Amino acid sequence: MHEKSWLRRRVEKAFTKALTRAYETVKVDPQRFLLELRAAHGLPITSFQGMYTVEPPVLDTVAEQIIRSSMKIAAAEGAGFGLGGFITIVPDFSILAAITLRTIQKLSLVYGFEFNTDEEMAELWIAAASAAGVDLGRDLLEKNVVNRLIPRIIQRIAAKASTEFVEKWAGRLIPVASSIIGGVLNYYFVRGWGERAQAHFRQKHLELRRRTLQQQTIEAASITS
Template sequence: MEYRSEISEELEAWERKITRKSSMVSRSAKRIQNRINGVIPERLHSIVTNSIKTMVQGVLVGSTYTVHPPKKNRSLQVRDQQAKELIRKYKRIAATEGAGTGAGGILLGLADFPLLLSIKMKLLFDLASTYGYDAKKIEERVFILTIFQLAFSSDDTRRKSYRKISSWDESLSQIEVRKKYEEHDWKTFQLEYRDYIDLPKLLQMVPGVGAIVGAYVNYHFLDWLGENAINAYRTRMIKEENQTT
């Protein structure tokens, strides 16, 4: 109870951050990006779309990522500490990967999309285990995808994802969940994700500065994903504990 009180302000600050509107600068950048998307060759859209579709299908089918057994009988404080250690590890991995692909110009810059996606998803699978959830279950895999959308999407999708996480016990059945994701609009999904990361990733392809930008940007993205994952699991665990007391 004492630790819950300590982190309550963090959870409130996170909720405000997630539910507020983007700044005017961000909204203006989004309008510009929408126009840019209209002139980008469809082949490039397809590369990113297929990377994200493959990632999501790999999560749902369960054939792509290693699933560790859920860790039991640990306090929320211990889980948070272990989660933060994991995030630090994955931030270093992502920074190294970003520096390597950033140094290679446009072709390796394109390769960074699936590589970075894989790192992000591996982190989320490890965090599920850390917080005591079995990622072999379809509903836990959808929770992982919801955290991903929470971190990297438009204002509207981000708020919808937050509402789902805040009331996870009211989520869809396994059959409905699977059907929903099989019929997902993959191009819209990838556009939201790519729009979120587009400008820094374009800078990553600039010769001379790509390696520095790639390392910094990837480190930042993993940090942001980790923050959202920790608070999503905190919110879920606290609500489940409150329902059983």
């Protein structure tokens, strides 16, 4: 029990450092990503607002492909760094955090949510918390300005993720098996976070789409009456 508690604290510290670094350095280029979406999927859009004119099943397919691609990258990175066993825990998390955050950013854009302002960036990290299975609570969200909110969200995510990882970590302490298990852990970690982030953005997208349609219906009715 003591060893697991020590390991969890070590992992939580590593996760906090990795997520903080990712927050400061990792950002998908929206315009480049828009061009990639148009070329790879033939989406008839000129901006991410155009995502609201694309049928949701099409967006879902794009999102699922993004998650699968990230899972493969994470698995390959996990297998490579896993060769050193526990010693490589910190660089492993740095790369995993970057892959995960880039995945969440791409999913946000696919469902029409950009992250140019502080408020939009905070929403992105709220989505990351949702992906990690963290309940932030109304009190945390209401009483914090953006520059204090995100570090606190990172702390909550790191605490949750460290517990999740330690429960599945035993094999990685054995270097012989760590390469295989490291890849598998990263694969399923990104899949879990990716799927929960997709569900978060998809729900927000459908809600905004529904409100927009209702508003358009009301405006059309007022014109004809």
